[in-house]
Amino acid sequence: MALAQAAPASRRWFRSFELVLGVVLAGGMTLAVLFSGLLFPDGGESMDLMARLLPPFQNPAHILGTDPLGRDVLARVVVGGRISLTVGVLSVLGAVVLGTLVGLVAGYYRGVAEIVLMRFADIQLALPFILIAIMFLAILGTGVDKVIFFMIIAQWVQYARLVRGSVLALRDREFILSARAIGVGNGRIIFQHILPNVLGPIVILMTLNVANNILLESSLTFLGLGVDPLIPSWGGMLADGRTYLQSAWWVSVFPGLAIMFTVLGLNLLGDWLRDYLDPTGQTSR
Amino acid sequence: MKMSTTLKALSFAAAAALAPLAAPQAQAAGTVTVAVAIDPGSWDPIDTFLVDWSSVGNNIFDGLTARGPDMKLKPGLATSWEFLDNNSRIRFKLRENVKFHNGEPFNADAVKFTFDRLLGDEGKKGPQQSNYNSIDHVEVVDPNTVDFVMKQADPVLLTKLAGYGAMIVPPKYLQEKGDEYFNTHPVGTGPYKFVSYEPKVSINLEAFPEHWAGTPKLDKVVFRMIAEANTQIAELQAGRIDIATQIPFGLAPTVEKDPKLSLISITGPTVVALRLNTKNGITKDVNVRKALIMGIDREAIIKAVLLGHGKPIASFQADLSFGYDPNLKPLPFDLAKAKQMLQQAGVQPGAPVKIDFRGNEATFREVAQAAAGFLQALGLKPSLQPYEPPVLLNDIIPNGKTGEAWHNAWGGWTFDYDNTAYLMYHSGEKWNPYDKDPKLDALLEKQRSIYDVKEREKLLQEVARYVADQALEIPLYNQNTIFGVNKRLKNFEPPSDRRFRFTDVTVE
Numbered sequence: 025m026a027l028a029q030a031a032p033a034s035r036r037w038f039r040s041f042e043l044v045l046g047v048v049l050a051g052g053m054t055l056a057v058l059f060s061g062l063l064f065p066d067g068g069e070s071m072d073l074m075a076r077l078l079p080p081f082q083n084p085a086h087i088l089g090t091d092p093l094g095r096d097v098l099a100r101v102v103v104g105g106r107i108s109l110t111v112g113v114l115s116v117l118g119a120v121v122l123g124t125l126v127g128l129v130a131g132y133y134r135g136v137a138e139i140v141l142m143r144f145a146d147i148q149l150a151l152p153f154i155l156i157a158i159m160f161l162a163i164l165g166t167g168v169d170k171v172i173f174f175m176i177i178a179q180w181v182q183y184a185r186l187v188r189g190s191v192l193a194l195r196d197r198e199f200i201l202s203a204r205a206i207g208v209g210n211g212r213i214i215f216q217h218i219l220p221n222v223l224g225p226i227v228i229l230m231t232l233n234v235a236n237n238i239l240l241e242s243s244l245t246f247l248g249l250g251v252d253p254l255i256p257s258w259g260g261m262l263a264d265g266r267t268y269l270q271s272a273w274w275v276s277v278f279p280g281l282a283i284m285f286t287v288l289g290l291n292l293l294g295d296w297l298r299d300y301l302d303p304t305g306q307t308s309r
Numbered sequence: 310m311k312m313s314t315t316l317k318a319l320s321f322a323a324a325a326a327l328a329p330l331a332a333p334q335a336q337a338a339g340t341v342t343v344a345v346a347i348d349p350g351s352w353d354p355i356d357t358f359l360v361d362w363s364s365v366g367n368n369i370f371d372g373l374t375a376r377g378p379d380m381k382l383k384p385g386l387a388t389s390w391e392f393l394d395n396n397s398r399i400r401f402k403l404r405e406n407v408k409f410h411n412g413e414p415f416n417a418d419a420v421k422f423t424f425d426r427l428l429g430d431e432g433k434k435g436p437q438q439s440n441y442n443s444i445d446h447v448e449v450v451d452p453n454t455v456d457f458v459m460k461q462a463d464p465v466l467l468t469k470l471a472g473y474g475a476m477i478v479p480p481k482y483l484q485e486k487g488d489e490y491f492n493t494h495p496v497g498t499g500p501y502k503f504v505s506y507e508p509k510v511s512i513n514l515e516a517f518p519e520h521w522a523g524t525p526k527l528d529k530v531v532f533r534m535i536a537e538a539n540t541q542i543a544e545l546q547a548g549r550i551d552i553a554t555q556i557p558f559g560l561a562p563t564v565e566k567d568p569k570l571s572l573i574s575i576t577g578p579t580v581v582a583l584r585l586n587t588k589n590g591i592t593k594d595v596n597v598r599k600a601l602i603m604g605i606d607r608e609a610i611i612k613a614v615l616l617g618h619g620k621p622i623a624s625f626q627a628d629l630s631f632g633y634d635p636n637l638k639p640l641p642f643d644l645a646k647a648k649q650m651l652q653q654a655g656v657q658p659g660a661p662v663k664i665d666f667r668g669n670e671a672t673f674r675e676v677a678q679a680a681a682g683f684l685q686a687l688g689l690k691p692s693l694q695p696y697e698p699p700v701l702l703n704d705i706i707p708n709g710k711t712g713e714a715w716h717n718a719w720g721g722w723t724f725d726y727d728n729t730a731y732l733m734y735h736s737g738e739k740w741n742p743y744d745k746d747p748k749l750d751a752l753l754e755k756q757r758s759i760y761d762v763k764e765r766e767k768l769l770q771e772v773a774r775y776v777a778d779q780a781l782e783i784p785l786y787n788q789n790t791i792f793g794v795n796k797r798l799k800n801f802e803p804p805s806d807r808r809f810r811f812t813d814v815t816v817e
Binding site: 270 | 538557609671677
């Protein structure tokens with residue numbers, strides 16, 4: 025009895041802890057990135073070949089040390105977040121819009137549209153992501169815009185399937201049928217009656233995917249397929265520090281930590297949102 | 310302090326405890342183990358252009374001529390040669406009583422067979438044939454004399470006979486076993502014979518006591534394929550390999566600090582430049598191109614990024630190369646003058662300079678960023694575009710789709726400026742998508758027909774000076790060949806082209 029009561033209490037505590045940590049990590053990183061222009065007016069680009077690989081916590085001008093070209097690691101970590109967050113957020117927004125539209129159309133109208141769109145989605149799900157990414161970026165060339173475009177192409181499927189599933193469950197419910205009975209148009213039914221009801225799971229998937237895409241961008245840039253190495257980015261910094269893992273750990277460890285904390289924060293937020301929005305998980309709220 | 314002495318004591322104890330166990334199993338007496346990065350897949354001389362092939366193949370095979378670490382050409386399977394009929398025929402006297410590893414005798418027929426194969430259909434499948442197209446055919450004069458009948462003059466031929474596609478192969482063995490079998494079971498006349506080969510893992514050789522130059526001093530040579538530089542260094546530190554061939558400049562100090570190892574850094578064939586787009590963008594103007602050269606502090610890049618393992622260059626060749634001119638000096642680094650030149654040429658501040666480069670090269674990634682930093686200081690707006698190497702080399706460069714500058718790295722084992730310069734600057738060549746310069750074409754063609762060493766050298770130097778004058782490229786550096794070597798190796802003479810030949814090496 026005592027146990028049964030204790031469990032929800034500790035879970036509740038954990039849930040709020042999750043929220044706070046998520047907000048602190050993801051929010052803190054976002055704030056730092058938003059104000060990076062003010063904090064580091066040089067954009068982390070000023071180079072000093074004579075001050076290369078200075079160790080961290082020793083020089084007040086370079087608290088986190090310098091990289092192989094004598095650039096400030098702290099400045100580059102903070103400024104580097106711009107690319108990561110831009111890519112993460114924009115790619116997810118793009119994929120959500122495209123995927124949701126497809127899912128709504130396929131789920132609501134069914135018929136030929138559904139068969140064509142969903143088989144298309146199935147085919148895409150069967151392709152290995154990184155391999156396709158390497159091919160795609162090798163042909164089109166690299167750059168932030170292409171990375172974002174590619175992620176949208178690769179990820180809309182998840183949203184399309186999710187939305188279609190929800191729409192299939194909703195389209196024959198009474199409130200939709202009654203809306204149709206009183207002569208509401210298809211467009212209005214889709215956007216006013218169905219869309220709000222499928223938003224919950226989409227929002228959760230979005231937070232998780234922002235985190236996922238930040239990791240992906242870093243991997244692609246690390247492989248030399250992402251953004252211009254001159255623009256500070258976390259993946260690029262990892263690539264720069266790779267040869268120095270044994271001799272100058274700080275070049276790659278700090279951007280690595282930045283990726284880790286941001287992704288962790290976003291995942292915690294996503295978890296919390298899932299529980300918050302999940303109607304069957306009322307007790308944990 | 311206390312902590313570190315304890316740790317040291319511990320590691321000594323561990324080393325002492327492990328040494329007797331590890332030593333006999335890893336390194337039998339008289340065995341040298343070398344790590345190479347890539348497995349060529351086939352050990353047939355005509356199938357490859359990989360340096361790693363030659364690191365191994367140079368021990369299994371011999372050429373008619375030979376070239377050691379001192380860069381001097383000396384007799385190999387041929388003891389002497391003379392030029393006949395106005396240089397259109399080269400007569401080689403062959404070494405007698407030489408045997409292949411399978412017991413087959415080496416003679417004029419073997420030479421003819423080798424070159425018929427290289428220049429025929431079998432050679433066509435591989436990348437080596439085009440290097441030897443100046444030969445029309447080989448004629449047998451008597452069992453110990455052959456004539457090379459030339460299609461056109463080729464002053465570099467004697468050097469080219471010392472390696473790669475010109476390595477002599479056994480006719481009977483190939484006819485009996487076939488090409489496929491030969492790929493994985495190579496037989497030559499070299500100082501070491503093939504024992505076993507496990508693809509992507511290792512190839513094992515053992516001494517060939519009947520080698521014409523005497524029995525080699527080692528019992529066995531093992532080549533292991535280890536692609537990852539960090540792994541090669543870890544294996545070297547652990548004593549499981551004796552020579553590491555893949556050491557990025559950034560990791561050189563790790564090897565240097567190890568008391569059991571020595572770092573060998575010698576002039577190598579590889580030169581690196583930023584070629585400039587002479588057709589589009591601000592680099593169309595020769596004065597702008599010169600300003601870009603002067604605006605980049607190449608000495609600082611060599612010092613900071615290569616950690617000093619390189620030399621500044623004025624033309625696209627190493628100082629070991631035939632055609633090198635010690636009097637041709639690189640343009641000095643002078644930021645103020647460069648800025649002034651850009652201004653005079655009417656270049657707007659913030660003009661774009663895009664640098665295309667091979668995205669897989671860690672060192673150049675840093676070099677490119679450093680160069681971009683200097684261009685930024687000139688008031689320009691540099692950007693870097695990494696490419697997958699095949700895309701850059703087969704599409705972007707030959708089709709003239711590069712930005713203002715592109716990454717050009719080159720390292721011919723022949724150490725002759727002819728090959729480099731012709732491919733880089735002659736009209737219509739893959740590496741020259743932008744220029745058609747009749748004067749340069751004429752110079753390049755003329756030196757190809759000249760056997761007189763002094764005269765050809767002068768012509769090549771003229772080519773280098775002309776290219777520097779036109780500022781077709783920003784010559785960055787000649788990077789060193791670096792080896793990490795276990796100190797137990799004695800008499801190891803490091804070859805700058807990485808074509809090892811372990812005839813005199815001994816181990817403790």
